[in-house]
Structures are given as C-alpha cells and as structure tokens.
C-alpha cells in the first residue's frame with residue numbers, strides 16, 4: 522500500500538472514506554495529531570535458554586539432533602563429560618570428552634553453569650559457550666538429566682524454558698533403552714528404576730512433550746511450537762549467564 526509521510530500532509534478536515542488512500546492516510550494522521558509509526562509493533566524477541574530433559578533413553582539426543590536440522594538460530598551447548606566416548610560419538614560435537622582432572626579444574630575456575638556426577642561420570646555445562654551464542658542472538662538448547670534440570674531451575678528460575686520429554690509409556694521407554702544396545706543389564710536396571718522415579722518430576726517443568734515410538738517428527742514439531750510460542754510472549758524471559 523502506498524502511503525504518504527506526514528510532512529506531505531496538508532488536509533485537515535476528515536475527507537470521506539472514498540477519498541484517495543494517501544490523502545485519507547494524511548487526514549487521519551493529522552486528526553490524531555501525530556504520524557503513524559512504522560516501528561515494529563512487537564519488540565524483537567530475546568534469545569531463549571531451552572532446557573530439554575527427560576529419563577535416560579527417552580530420545581533427548583534424537584529430538585535435539587532433528588531440531589538442529591530443521592531449525593536455524595539455535596545453538597546446542599556441547600556438554601563436557603568425563604565419561605568414555607561411545608561408538609559413533611564425536612568429541613566437540615556430542616560432548617567434550619575430558620579427563621576427570623581437567624573436569625575438576627573447570628569446576629575450580631567456575632567455568633560451568635551446572636555440573637553433576639551421573640552414573641559415575643561428571644557432566645557439566647560450559648558457561649562461555651552460552652554467553653557467546655546468546656550475544657549473537659542464538660537460542661540456546663541445554664540437554665540435561667532430571668537432576669541437572671532441577672539444579673538449573675534453582676539457578677535460572679523462570680528465565681529459561683524447561684521441557685520434559687517422555688515416552689508414551691514406561692514399557693515403550695524400556696523397549697527403546699534395550700533397543701539402543703548401549704547398556705549392560707545392570708546399568709539398564711539402574712536407568713529404568715531411575716526413570717520410574719524421574720517421571721514424577723514432570724510438575725517442575727513448563728512443558729511436557731511425548732516422544733512416541735516412530736513419531737520423532739511430532740515431538741520435534743511440538744518443541745518448535747513451544748519455541749515459537751515463547752517468542753510471542755508479551756513478557757519475555759530474560760536469562761543472564
């Protein structure tokens with residue numbers, strides 16, 4: 522639509538609506554006493570910190586991997602861990618694999634937003650990466666276990682979005698963990714027993730997303746919708762690391 526700036530407006534009395542559009546625009550501006558602003562009605566959204574958690578084997582990695590493929594402008598924070606690399610994992614992509622000593626020196630320097638001992642190994646979130654990518658306008662994805670999510674909630678409060686990923690049922694979760702073939706029967710048992718306790722923590726989260734068998738795309742779409750809705754919030758969350 523062609524419009525005229527207020528500086529070119531000369532008509533004061535309101536003309537009929539059938540008047541030329543530019544003239545009408547001027548008349549309306551003049552009658553209201555100020556030019557119509559062309560500033561965006563909605564302020565730019567702030568970078569979000571999105572915490573994705575859920576029981577072991579629920580599909581956190583699978584959902585995040587797909588989300589990164591389909592959505593621009595998000596940075597997945599690579600967690601530092603002292604655990605051994607699994608087949609197919611790449612250092613600096615899946616995790617930063619570090620020695621226990623190196624991990625403890627990162628703790629000492631206060632370089633980690635949150636860290637914990639998980640199944641005998643340390644895992645922690647480097648702060649610097651978050652600061653760097655938020656400054657560039659990226660949304661941040663943090664992948665943590667339930668214990669990590671609880672710690673992050675106490676640090677970040679409502680300044681971050683907390684998403685809890687679940688399988689459609691306990692039985693489906695067990696099938697998925699068994700199917701992954703990364704566990705011994707002993708560690709399987711520990712993970713399943715832990716998962717049974719963990720699902721009780723769903724109330725501490727902002728959103729719950731079901732990652733049902735064969736429906737990874739649906740789960741990813743829902744996470745995307747949550748991010749879109751968060752971007753449209755009137756009172757934006759404001760995470761500072």
Ligand SMILES: Nc1ncnc2c1ncn2[C@@H]1O[C@H](COP(=O)(O)OP(=O)(O)OP(=O)(O)O)[C@@H](O)[C@H]1O
Nearest residue numbers: 577578579580581582583697701733734735736737
């Ligand atoms: N919707 C789905 N349908 C079928 N299989 C899935 C689905 N989501 C994930 N999987 C598979 O389930 C297994 C566990 O998923 P994944 O490793 O992503 O879980 P995780 O939550 O990251 O586990 P952990 O916390 O133990 O690292 C993988 O083999 C993955 O490919």
